[in-house]
Amino acid sequence: MNINFSADVRNNGFLSFETKARTLYGAFVPASKVFFNPDVYVRNLNVLQIALDCLNHLQFSSDDIKQLAKYGVSPIFKNGSQAIKLAKKRNISIVFDKVSKPDIHAQWVHSKNTIVINEKYKNTRNMAEVYAISAALIHELAHAKDNDGITSVQEEINCLGMNALAFNIFRKKHPKIFSANSSPIIKDGVALYTDLFFGNNENALIDRIKLKYGDLPLESPNHSASDFAKKIIGKI
Numbered sequence: 001m002n003i004n005f006s007a008d009v010r011n012n013g014f015l016s017f018e019t020k021a022r023t024l025y026g027a028f029v030p031a032s033k034v035f036f037n038p039d040v041y042v043r044n045l046n047v048l049q050i051a052l053d054c055l056n057h058l059q060f061s062s063d064d065i066k067q068l069a070k071y072g073v074s075p076i077f078k079n080g081s082q083a084i085k086l087a088k089k090r091n092i093s094i095v096f097d098k099v100s101k102p103d104i105h106a107q108w109v110h111s112k113n114t115i116v117i118n119e120k121y122k123n124t125r126n127m128a129e130v131y132a133i134s135a136a137l138i139h140e141l142a143h144a145k146d147n148d149g150i151t152s153v154q155e156e157i158n159c160l161g162m163n164a165l166a167f168n169i170f171r172k173k174h175p176k177i178f179s180a181n182s183s184p185i186i187k188d189g190v191a192l193y194t195d196l197f198f199g200n201n202e203n204a205l206i207d208r209i210k211l212k213y214g215d216l217p218l219e220s221p222n223h224s225a226s227d228f229a230k231k232i233i234g235k236i
């Protein structure tokens with residue numbers, strides 16, 4: 001089933017949003033939460049579904065992938081649609097809900113097969129935030145892929161790399177909508193890491209990853225430590 005949400009999007013104030021947001025996974029069910037199930041439930045569709053639609057059409061740049069390889073990133077998905085396919089195959093739920101700390105933007109909850117996005121964004125009418133949610137989703141889906149509930153410095157590097165690849169494309173395509181945006185999910189989240197990975201300031205990137213993830217193990221299954229990860233925890 002395909003529903004074109006362009007009219008709905010316009011009525012809700014997404015004035016500059018040109019993507020034809022389509023129902024990818026089911027029927028529109030207005031509710032306070034988004035529950036992503038390919039067969040039945042998609043709630044609060046007009047935020048999450050657009051974010052998923054943006055992700056589904058996302059193609060990375062090979063130059064960007066090369067740039068991130070300098071920092072030990074091993075891309076977990078080749079494009080956005082691979083991430084969406086994983087979510088469908090594993091029947092992963094995506095909800096707007098409380099996160100474990102208020103400054104967390106999104107998190108993968110392995111025990112519940114669920115990605116939680118900070119509920120403060122559930123009614124956003126800010127397209128920049130919708131793109132940021134899209135970039136956060138690929139980070140969390142990258143965590144979900146190995147299905148082991150364990151993370152590590154290297155796994156975070158790989159997952160951060162995915163959201164940086166995604167956000168770099170969104171920002172290049174739509175520079176105006178991000179230019180004056182100070183939303184935390186953008187400035188302290190996806191834009192911050194994109195700037196660090198693409199800014200050629202290795203020390204700043206190391207400091208940030210060390211600050212946020214330095215107490216994690218160096219590596220985890222399917223995420224063997226790169227030299228860059230070793231550098232972060234001072235092993236080389």
Ligand SMILES: [Zn+2]
Pocket residue numbers: 139143156159160
């Ligand atoms: Zn992570």
